[in-house]
Structure formats: structure tokens, C-alpha cells
Amino acid sequence: MSEILSLSDLDFGQWAEALRRRFEDNAQRALPVGDGPLGKLCEAMRYAVLDGGKRVRALLVYGAGLLTQAPIKALDEAALAVEYVHAYSLVHDDLPCMDNDVLRRGKPTAHVKFGEAQAMLAGDSLQPEAFERLAQSGLPDAQINALTFCLARASGLRGMCGGQMIDLSSVGQKIDIDTLRRMHELKTGALISASVRMGALCGNPCLYDRAKQPLEDYSTALGLAFQVVDDILDVTADTAVLGKTAGKDVAADKPTYVSLLGLDQAKALARRCEEQALNALDRIELCGDFEKGTCRRLRELACYVIGRNH
Amino acid sequence: MSEILSLSDLDFGQWAEALRRRFEDNAQRALPVGDGPLGKLCEAMRYAVLDGGKRVRALLVYGAGLLTQAPIKALDEAALAVEYVHAYSLVHDDLPCMDNDVLRRGKPTAHVKFGEAQAMLAGDSLQPEAFERLAQSGLPDAQINALTFCLARASGLRGMCGGQMIDLSSVGQKIDIDTLRRMHELKTGALISASVRMGALCGNPCLYDRAKQPLEDYSTALGLAFQVVDDILDVTADTAVLGKTAGKDVAADKPTYVSLLGLDQAKALARRCEEQALNALDRIELCGDFEKGTCRRLRELACYVIGRNH
Numbered sequence: 001m002s003e004i005l006s007l008s009d010l011d012f013g014q015w016a017e018a019l020r021r022r023f024e025d026n027a028q029r030a031l032p033v034g035d036g037p038l039g040k041l042c043e044a045m046r047y048a049v050l051d052g053g054k055r056v057r058a059l060l061v062y063g064a065g066l067l068t069q070a071p072i073k074a075l076d077e078a079a080l081a082v083e084y085v086h087a088y089s090l091v092h093d094d095l096p097c098m099d100n101d102v103l104r105r106g107k108p109t110a111h112v113k114f115g116e117a118q119a120m121l122a123g124d125s126l127q128p129e130a131f132e133r134l135a136q137s138g139l140p141d142a143q144i145n146a147l148t149f150c151l152a153r154a155s156g157l158r159g160m161c162g163g164q165m166i167d168l169s170s171v172g173q174k175i176d177i178d179t180l181r182r183m184h185e186l187k188t189g190a191l192i193s194a195s196v197r198m199g200a201l202c203g204n205p206c207l208y209d210r211a212k213q214p215l216e217d218y219s220t221a222l223g224l225a226f227q228v229v230d231d232i233l234d235v236t237a238d239t240a241v242l243g244k245t246a247g248k249d250v251a252a253d254k255p256t257y258v259s260l261l262g263l264d265q266a267k268a269l270a271r272r273c274e275e276q277a278l279n280a281l282d283r284i285e286l287c288g289d290f291e292k293g294t295c296r297r298l299r300e301l302a303c304y305v306i307g308r309n310h
Numbered sequence: 311m312s313e314i315l316s317l318s319d320l321d322f323g324q325w326a327e328a329l330r331r332r333f334e335d336n337a338q339r340a341l342p343v344g345d346g347p348l349g350k351l352c353e354a355m356r357y358a359v360l361d362g363g364k365r366v367r368a369l370l371v372y373g374a375g376l377l378t379q380a381p382i383k384a385l386d387e388a389a390l391a392v393e394y395v396h397a398y399s400l401v402h403d404d405l406p407c408m409d410n411d412v413l414r415r416g417k418p419t420a421h422v423k424f425g426e427a428q429a430m431l432a433g434d435s436l437q438p439e440a441f442e443r444l445a446q447s448g449l450p451d452a453q454i455n456a457l458t459f460c461l462a463r464a465s466g467l468r469g470m471c472g473g474q475m476i477d478l479s480s481v482g483q484k485i486d487i488d489t490l491r492r493m494h495e496l497k498t499g500a501l502i503s504a505s506v507r508m509g510a511l512c513g514n515p516c517l518y519d520r521a522k523q524p525l526e527d528y529s530t531a532l533g534l535a536f537q538v539v540d541d542i543l544d545v546t547a548d549t550a551v552l553g554k555t556a557g558k559d560v561a562a563d564k565p566t567y568v569s570l571l572g573l574d575q576a577k578a579l580a581r582r583c584e585e586q587a588l589n590a591l592d593r594i595e596l597c598g599d600f601e602k603g604t605c606r607r608l609r610e611l612a613c614y615v616i617g618r619n620h
Contacts, residue, residue, distance in 0.1 A: 032467055032468075034467075036476075036479075037472075037475045037476040037478070037479035037480075038467065038472050038475060038476070040475065040479065041467055041471065041472060041475040042467065045467070092430060092434060095407075095430070097405075097407075097425075097426035097427045097430060098427050098430070115407075116407035117407045117408050117478050118475070118478065120402060120405070120407060120408070120430070121471050121474055121475055121478070123434075124402060124433075124434075124437075124466075124471050125466045125467045125471040125472075127434075127437050127438070127465075127466075128437070128461075128462035128463070128465040128466035128471075129462070129466050129467065131441060131458060131459075131462040132459065132462045132463065132466070135455060135458060135459040135462070140451075141450075141451035141452045141454070141455050142451045144451070144455050145445060145451050145454050145455060145458075148441060148445060148455075148458055149441075149442065149445040151438075152438035152439070152441040152442045152445070153438070153442065155437075155438040156434075156435045156437075156438035156439050156442070157342055157344075157348065157351055157352065157355070157435045157439065158342075159438075161351065161431050161434050161435040161438075162347075162348050162351060162435070164431055165347045165348060165350065165351040165428070165431055166346075166347040166348070168347070168427050168428065168431070169346075169347035169350065170347075
């Protein structure tokens with residue numbers, strides 16, 4: 001914990017960058033290596049996880065862990081677990097039978113580089129690897145179980161996969177804003193909420209209980225904002241800045257917040273979400289159980305997610 | 311436990327059938343249902359798991375649980391978890407980018423019935439669902455963690471997915487018997503061993519510790535035998551009896567125990583494995599820590615796996 005706290009003199013950009021480097025080093029060490037065919041599978045798993053992304057989910061784990069005074073070692077493992085699941089979902093989503101995308105984080109997608117079969121297997125392998133990380137967090141068994149359940153719930157039918165299924169079913173369909181919102185709550189929101197919850201679960205259980213409901217409100221608003229901003233960027237940003245194919249939702253005739261609400265209303269919705277997220281953090285800080293400034297990084301993360309340009 | 315023990319007057323076929331029915335009822339209740347797109351995903355998950363297979367892995371969970379006096383409720387959940395993972399692996403293996411198979415357990419494969427994207431998602435969803443089942447076993451947290459770790463390890467790079475990767479890399483290649491064995495130890499053996507270990511882990515930890523090593527020897531021999539018999543049946547059985555496409559390994563130019571050893575030597579190897587498996591159980595029964603007859607079902611399971619015709 002001390003190591004994260006000692007970063008308190010850093011501004012948000014420096015803090016995030018320090019933790020991204022920390023995450024990258026941890027992932028380099030934690031991701032398996034091998035020879036022969038297993039080595040090839042390891043290579044694809046590493047390609048999927050390493051050197052990419054804004055690590056929003058990992059940063060949320062660390063930011064939420066600050067609230068409950070979680071040990072840094074446990075946060076490291078939870079951050080790996082959640083980013084492994086996120087990485088696997090991107091690999092599977094990019095496959096030809098799903099979104100058939102060729103560019104991700106500025107690089108060829110995994111199936112372009114390794115072939116479909118190996119990419120699918122790399123995704124399949126990252127999922128149990130995530131659960132193995134949690135088992136190695138050094139936390140008491142009850143907390144490991146809570147983390148495992150939280151990650152499993154957010155990954156499956158009631159989370160990410162369920163959202164992906166709604167997405168699949170909605171291509172070329174007219175769907176309303178409620179269905180769109182439900183889709184994203186599951187597809188992206190569930191894992192974002194799980195990141196916040198898992199970070200907080202790594203720490204003091206009493207503090208977790210006190211912060212639980214406002215943290216849920218925070219992460220629900222943040223998850224929605226994240227997707228709204230994604231949809232805005234899909235029409236306003238360049239492929240080069242985005243690191244993935246811009247304009248692909250429009251091209252695929254996918255319903256988005258922009259296509260349903262228009263650009264201005266979508267931007268207004270993102271701002272409302274930001275307010276809700278920050279209000280939830282105010283409630284935590286006002287309740288008196290937490291040290292002043294405890295929510296600083298989560299606050300900054302909300303502003304970052306909503307203000308980002310890629 | 312009492313319910314399984316009360317089946318002790320049944321012969322093996324009756325015992326196995328009673329537990330298969332029990333498993334099927336549990337799976338019917340445990341597998342999710344829903345409306346709309348999520349309902350469609352549930353349907354594919356149910357299709358992948360229900361009404362199929364010999365349930366060898368579930369039976370091994372129950373058989374091993376007898377040794378350590380495991381509670382039936384925990385065995386039920388462990389059996390579901392292990393069969394969910396097995397079912398997901400079949401769905402993914404059958405996909406066009408892998409084995410491209412159209413028949414499984416006498417029915418169209420999941421991607422033939424639901425399309426590739428939905429089939430892949432159903433597989434992806436079954437994996438976290440398996441971990442959720444373990445969390446609901448009612449066992450102490452330390453045991454749930456041990457089960458989770460065991461299942462994760464057996465499913466990923468160091469187990470099933472790793473074996474599948476060796477398999478992918480060996481199509482059309484000349485590989486030796488050691489590589490073939492290593493491939494199957496991971497691809498099939500790891501989950502079979504995990505089934506035995508998980509069943510035993512559900513019970514008394516002291517009994518588990520005493521049975522641990524012989525159980526590993528038993529399941530290693532059984533896992534090898536299972537695959538050797540599979541390879542034998544691929545050349546000797548009909549598609550109708552097998553419930554999956556017979557002769558497909560030969561057609562795909564895949565190395566098998568039969569192609570490397572010849573049919574007679576493969577049969578001899580299966581018999582040697584059976585002996586080793588039964589010897590390991592003798593060691594458990596001779597050590598004096600277990601009730602007489604405690605290994606009966608595992609013994610019968612070994613004979614069943616090796617003597618089966620499909």
C-alpha cells in the first residue's frame with residue numbers, strides 16, 4: 001500500500017503512468033512463457049495483454065483499493081485478472097465470426113497475427129489464468145472467493161458475454177435507448193464495475209461495506225460514460241489516434257448513443273454521468289469513515305475517462 | 311452424502327445411471343434461462359451441456375468424493391463445474407477454425423445449430439459459470455479456493471488449452487509417442503485428473519491428504535487410458551454408436567495412439583493403464599485409513615472407461 005500512497009505527490013497523469021508501468025512489469029513477469037507449441041500459445045496470450053490499452057480497469061482497481069487500504073500485492077493480482085479478462089474479450093470480439101476487426105491498440109488483431117484457432121485458444125487460456133492470479137493474491141480465503149465470484153459474474157452471461165450477445169442480436173436492428181443501455185451495462189459496464197468492486201474487496205472488509213453502495217453508483221455512472229464517450233470517439237476521432245478502426249460502428253450499422261441521441265445529446269449524457277460519478281464519491285468522503293482525499297484518484301479517473309480522446 | 315451411500319446396493323450401471331439422472335436434473339435447474347437475446351445465449355449454453363455424454367467427469371467427481379466423505383451438495387456443484395468446462399471445450403473444439411465438426415453426441419454441433427458467434431459466446435459463458443458453481447458449493451472458503459485453483463489450472467495453458475494447442479500444431483506433422491502422450495495428458499488428462507481431485511477435495515481434508523498421491527496415479531493412468539480407448543474407437547466403432555464422426559482422426563491425418571502404435575499395441579497399452587489405475591486404488595484401500603470398499607466406484611469407473619464401446 002505504501003508504494004501507492006507514496007505516489008500521492010504525483011499529478012494524475014504521473015500517477016496513472018507509474019501504475020501503468022507497474023502493471024506492465026507485473027504482466028511481463030506473470031504471463032507464462034514456454035517452448036514449442038505451448039510457447040506459441042504463451043506468445044499469443046502475451047500479445048493480447050501486453051503493451052496496450054489505457055489500462056482503465058487496472059487503474060480503477062488501484063484507485064478503489066486506496067479507499068479500503070488494500071495491500072498492493074493483492075491489487076496487483078486483481079488488476080492482472082481483470083485486464084486478462086478484458087484482453088481475452090477483445091481477442092474473441094475481434095474474430096471473423098464476431099466483429100471481424102483487423103486493428104486493435106494500433107497493432108494487427110490477434111487472429112490476424114496468429115490465426116483464428118490460436119487466437120481463440122489464447123482467449124480461452126487467459127480466462128482461467130485470470131482466476132489463477134486471484135488465487136495468488138495472498139488475501140484470506142474469504143476475500144479470494146469474493147473476488148473470484150465478482151470476476152466470474154462480470155465475465156459471463158450476466159455480464160460481458162451477455163452484453164456481447166445483445167450486441168450480436170442488435171446489428172441491423174432498430175433498438176431503443178433502454179436496450180442499448182442494457183447492452184452496454186453488461187458488455188462494458190459489468191467489468192468496469194467489477195474492477196472498482198474488486199479493488200475495494202482487496203482491502204478492509206468494514207471499509208468495503210461502508211463504501212459499497214456509493215462505489216456501485218460511481219462505477220455504474222462511469223461504465224455508462226465510458227461507452228457513451230467510446231461512441232462519440234468512434235465518429236469524431238481518427239483511426240490513428242484511436243488505435244482501432246474508427247467509424248466501424250456506423251459502417252457495421254450498429255446502434256450507438258450517437259446514432260440514437262445525436263452527438264450533442266450524447267455529449268450531454270456523458271457530462272451527466274460524470275456528475276453522478278463525482279456525486280457518489282462526495283457521499284463517500286462526506287460520511288466521515290474515510291480519510292480526506294481518499295477518493296482523489298477515482299475522481300480523477302472519472303474525469304479522465306470522460307475527457308479522453310482515444 | 312447419505313444419498314450416494316444409499317446407492318451402495320446398486321450395481322455399477324445402476325449407480326452411474328442414477329447419478330447421471332441426478333446430474334441432469336441439477337444441470338436443468340442450475341443452467342440459466344432468460345428472455346430475448348440473453349435467452350438465446352442461455353439456450354446455447356443449455357444445448358452444450360444438457361442431454362449428452364457419458365458424464366465420465368461427473369461420475370469421477372462423485373466416485374472420488376466417496377473416499378473423503380464429501381457432502382453431496384458440494385459434489386453436485388463440482389460435477390456441474392467440471393462438465394461445464396468440458397462442454398465449453400467441445401463447443402470451441404468443434405468450431406470451423408478448430409476441428410470443424412458437425413456432429414457431437416448424436417446432435418448437430420452448437421455452431422451448426424446456433425451459428426459460430428453464438429456458439430463461441432456460449433462456450434465463453436460456460437467457463438465463468440463453472441467458477442460460479444464452485445462458489446455455491448457450501449464448502450469452507452479454503453476448499454472453494456482449492457477447487458477453483460484446481461479447475462483453473464486444468465482448463466488453461468497448463469491443461470486443456472495447452473493440449474489443444476499441441477494438437478493444433480501437430481496436424482499433418484510427424485510427432486513421436488512422447489509428444490502425443492504429453493498432448494493428451496494436457497488436452498484430456500488434465501480435466502480427468504481434476505475431476506478426481508476435485509471430488510476428493512470436497513471432503514475431509516485429512517482423508518484427502520492421505521489419498522492424494524495414489525489418486526493422482528489413478529487419474530493419470532485413467533486419463534491416458536481414456537484417450538487410447540478414444541483413438542481405438544475412432545477406427546473400430548460406427549458413427550451411430552459413437553455419437554460423433556468416426557474415423558475423423560484418420561481423415562484429418564491426426565496422429566493417434568493407433569496410428570503410432572498399431573491397434574494391438576494400443577489395446578495392450580489401454581490394459582496396462584487399467585492395471586496401473588487399479589493398483590493405485592489397491593494402495594488406498596490397503597493403507598488402513600479408509601473403509602473397505604471405499605474405492606469400489608472408482609474401480610468400476612476405470613473398468614467402464616476402458617471397456618466402453620462409445
